[in-house]
Amino acid sequence: MPAPYDLNDDTVVVIIGTGAGGGVLANELAQKGVSVVALEAGGRYVPDDYINDEWDSFGQLAWVDPRTTSGDWRVAKDFSGLPAWIVKAVGGTSIHWAGASLRFQDHEFKALTTYGQVPGANLLDWPIDLKEMEPWYDLAETKLGVTRTGDRAGLPGNNNFKVLEAGARKLGYEKVHTGRMAINSAEYDGRHQCMQTGFCFQGCKWGAKWSSAYTDIPRGEATGLLEVRDHCHALKIDHDAGGRATGVTYVDKAGNQVTQKARIVCVAGNSIESPRLLLNSASDMFPQGLANSSGQVGRNYMRHVTGSVYGIFDKPVRMWRGTTMAGIVQDEAHHDPARGFVGGYELETLSLGIPFMAAFLDPGGWGREFTTALDSYENMAGLWIVGEDMPQETNRITLNHAVKDRFGQPVPDVHFTDHPNDVAMRNHAYQQGKAIYEAMGATRTLPTPPYPSTHNLGTNRMSDDPRLGVVNRWGRTHDVENLYISDGSQFTTGAAENPTLTIVALAIRQADHIAGEIAKGAL
């Protein structure tokens, strides 16, 4: 039956969230003839609507519903109500992401086996490996138009990249290039080539960067089988006496609480809201929260080992010009415990405009140490650290019953404390970043602490063992057979790579699996 669908239509797959996971899953299922209702908490924007202004764009796109923070991380002190910088809109955080599209390395799917037991870490191997994921990565790279894959050329290097590249080579690094980016180096798939505008984080007004907002979502809708309902905030997943999911109760655009019946429910609300929704769906049958017999829902929250290094030079760089993240050093991405930590990290170009630089360079900082750095803004180059952080059971999303959102539901508390391995890795990366810029004659280098999380991972982890993980190898929850997790919360471990490509590859794979189960009559 074609869209739009009736609330009582229990043949539809209901997907909560329309970002890299949910948006892709919705389109892939619709392309396979499956009826889909996608619920999106945010509004709908097209590239023309995006704003080349950091705070105005933040006001337009960011998820700023109330959240609380705890733990030792500095974000809890400096941005206590903003643990994550993610998007509330059709297309989700695929509007905001920088486009870096890297495959995981094989050993990263086998973190426990490769790294061994790390005290305090809840390491686990994924139930899948690179070999299994390769065909799905191929499809994801083709969908996103990733540069330096297939026959797609790399992006040209901007000023910020040129400083990074030359400094890295002086240090002897060899795997240095303008990245594998889901940003067109030439027109591709009906999308414009990159015009080196900057403002990648604010939504690409050219559509040169892939986002589900203007690719998968409209294509899914064009099949007539996908209905996207924006401004619809999911409250809980309903189930029957047999423990099967029966639908999703949500507040619709008009403010009414309604329930959409479903044959299958897929949760793709990012790693804070997805576990929150499962926990808020607790019932007499599932008192710990839905799909939480393992007790792992909300646990193992990962956010990557991050941080930035900015180098100041005696001559201009103008780092904000051009593609924000088209520049990478991959020589530290391998596993080599001789460095004093397990796992590896990437170094990627990054720049912020003056408004966000003032907010994030040294949150809380003031006086001339702070302002003289900004005075040299034009002469700054910047890089971002993306490294594998350790999953820890105590880093977790819980319900904060003391604080309620506008629907009366407890808000998520995001608790995070660095593992000693995370600290050792970050310090190593800070030193290497500093060395890169000093090799180019930097007169001053500055370490910047992690920003509110953009990579939120692991809170509904994947494992074949239902005691250790929330979902199986297909992202299907162990406890509820017609309930799936379709975002980065299913990551067993975080790897060193930006997560979106893997989220997309898993979504394409999951769509294939779900369509197969439906065709078999198994769901």
Place this chain on the structure above:
Amino acid sequence: MTLTNRSTLTRRELLARSLAAGATFAVGTGFVAARDAAWALEVTHLKPETMATLIQMARDIYPHDRIADEFYAAAVKGHDTAETAPTIEAGIASLDAAARGKGFTSYLGTGWERDRVDILRGMEAGEFFQTIRGGLVTGLYNQKAVWPLFGYEGESFSHGGYIARGFDDINWI
């Protein structure tokens, strides 16, 4: 910001109606101005002396020697509301008390930046300081008019991005 139009308040008139507040500001009934009357800011809820102190405090927190006072005035103008005025008056009173505790007549009576920074260090953990500092992060740095002073070019889409405007023009690598 609501800067008084200089054509309606001449330099002579302004200075005739004002008293010096510290080295850089003139204050009169309902306004704070630059000593040379290059700009003037109307205040409706705060005492003009309070606003003058607040502008100096803003500069001392985020000192950029190439950024004129009027941008700092614009950055703190938002504190001049009926709702916030009592808190700000109390905060500035405590700032002046701290200055007197160090032997000065007031915060603006200190004369040197290092003395004022010393006073601010003593209250940086307090709520008042953090309210002012936090407000400046957007109040000062999100003023489009100050961006060029940092070299920042802002919006670029309408100019076709930088593909033909120097995204890779670095010449010293």
